[in-house]
Amino acid sequence: MQYDMIIAGFGGQGALLIGKMLAYAGMHQGKEVSWLPSYGPEMRGGTANCTVVVSDRPVGSPVIKSPRALLALNLPSLDKFEDSVRADGVILVNTSMVNRDPRRTDVKVVKVAANDIANGLGNPRGANMVALGAFVGATGVVDMKEVESLVRETFSRKPALVEVNLKAVRAGFEAAVGTAPAVAEASQSNANG
Amino acid sequence: MPSQAQAVFRYPEALREVTTHYCPGCTHGVIHRLVAEVLDELGVRQRTVGVAPVGCAVLAYNYFATDMQEASHGRAPAVATGIKRARPDLIVFTYQGDGDLASIGMSEILHCANRGEKVTVVFVNNAIYGMTGGQMAPTTMPGQVTTTSPLGRDVGLAGEPIRMAELISTLHTPGFIARGAVHQPLLAVRTKDLLRRAFRYQVEGRCFSMVEILSTCPTNWGLPPHEACDWLEKHMVPYYPLGVFKTPEGGDRASRPL
């Protein structure tokens, strides 16, 4: 089975990092993965997005027109990618930065106020980690325990940041888990996708 | 040869005993010889790689008894950079004319000098494109007639001749930059000294070095060889002054106080 997703936000919101961590986690779980960024001027201050594929088989096209999941960190990202998500897919909206509901009714919508949660934890820069945890909670695409060990690895040079970011991903996970079908269920309806 | 006989003049080891293609009266041959003598005297011939240009000296690889590379037009300093970075133990020199170095290769020579590549550039300035048949070069003198400036170089359209030694000596990177000439025997002796210093800086791993050498082109100047020497003395030397412009010890030429 293959699970593909688009992570999108303003440059600086951490969309590319979230995507990389999902790809790393998938790889550590023995999956085939690809991570494809949008690149160019939009890297610098505008919207940034990446496409991540996590699969049991070698990844075919790394370019995904209709992803199974979208993480929209801001409004322009929701505007741009909402229509592309597959029916029965997942849209995770960061309501801290998005002031409208998705229009789609054929997808599972999960709403998490990532920035507000991060602020509440006293870690405003941890909004990306909250969003990462929430995405894992909403989709189950990778194991939370892989994500946690990645967080430890990522911040290993700044031990003070490990605990606060672990808190952030867990808070995001808790806010989203159980709100959307797990990957295994979603994939069975599209066994050959 | 009878045993009493003693050779008082012979080919330098670094120069192959072949007939060159240079025109009668051209001073390339003298400059080749000076370079070869210096390589012999420094004892570096066996670890020297020369880079030939595109221009009259394009066949220089047939004349120097060292390993050689032939570069594309103007790129000899880039090729020399590649050789030297690949094999810092080698002594690397380029031998370039004024069209090659000061026109199409301006970018390569400036950046090679500015990176401080430990290579030696022998820059032969004869104020004209020789091999292609006498066209105007960036170093052509004001009013000088060439096949592409039939009424004489118009500095209002073509600008003034470029003084490469002066230009490169403005770079802050340490280097040895000098200008010599070979149209008189004494000047040739002094120019050989400049070349020796230039190569020695490289042997010591000190800095980039370039010796610009004013040269005649009797064929394309349309002058008999001895008159070409006089023309060089009269027209080129005042504009292209001889001397040392920069040494790694002495910094740049001092500016005049305000």
Added chain:
Amino acid sequence: MAKKLMKGCEAIGEAAIRAGCKLFFGYPITPQNEIPEYLSHRLPQVGGTFVQAESEVAASNMIYGAAGAGERVFTSSSSPGISLMQEAVSYLAGAELPAVLVNIMRAGPGLGGILPSQADYLQATKGGGHGDYNVIVLAPWSVQEAADLVADAFDLADYYRNPVYILGDGLIGQMMEPVEFREDRKPVREIPPKTWASTGWKGDRPRAVVNSLYLDADTLEKHNRDLQEKYHRIRRDEVRYQGYGLDQDYDVLLVAYGTVARVCLTAMEELRDQGIQVAILRPVTLFPFPYDALANAAAKAKAVLVVELSAGQMLQDVQLAVHGSRPVHFHGRTGGNLVTPEEAASKVREVLDGRSEEVRHA
């Protein structure tokens, strides 16, 4: 060694180092900047040399000098920069110097854009600069294959004393995928000592003159005959391609290289679910091109569909291979737009139901 998640550009840089290349000369241009950036910190760690040249023209001539001194050397650039390097590529071919050049293609012509493209196919495979010459062209479709082909490229360059291109699109450079560098890798060819290199002449071998100048017509013609003989051996011995579904029955043969072939692979699976049988032939070497394999594979199909990120460049080679025996169709995107699996699949359906027009001339 364990798998690492790496950007294609970084994997290419690391693979070069592991192939024994300690020298890189380059100039910044998007979308391949991660190659020089990676090497600028990595090469000094392994005793190598990184030089940021003043231009692609200079960088490629530095390659010439270093290759002529007998060392493994490479550069990377993207389309407009590769155009500037064509002078040196012609000289490298003429002087028979081994060097590896990576082109992470972007969309043209002119300044074009910075998004992925495959529009330098003809430049790469038909020479690109002046004179009769060919460059070996390897086209990876994944980050792992990019790393593997870089290693092979150095061997092939040394063995044939010829420049070799790694031709990737922007996706290959920017994408991250797991990659493994195999410690037990064997050279693809046994490489003779470089007795021709200019390393200082001590009289124990003929003087080394690295040169492409032959003023005598007969000598130059002989040199050209020798080069052509070499290209003939390359055509005979170095063709690489992969087939997908070629041993089954199929109606349409898809031909694509690089990441586009992966898009086609996904399209193939989608079509199979709809009961449409297609197969894929993916050239891995673009020069030499797998003409014979393609002709054989096309013979089993009703039609051939070429998919490229260009206006139709490899298409010309496919038409040569198929030689009119089957209708050839084309689907290409330009400007940096990508082909999606849905697009490729829909084009296949158009080919089968007669809505697609055969390409008569390319």
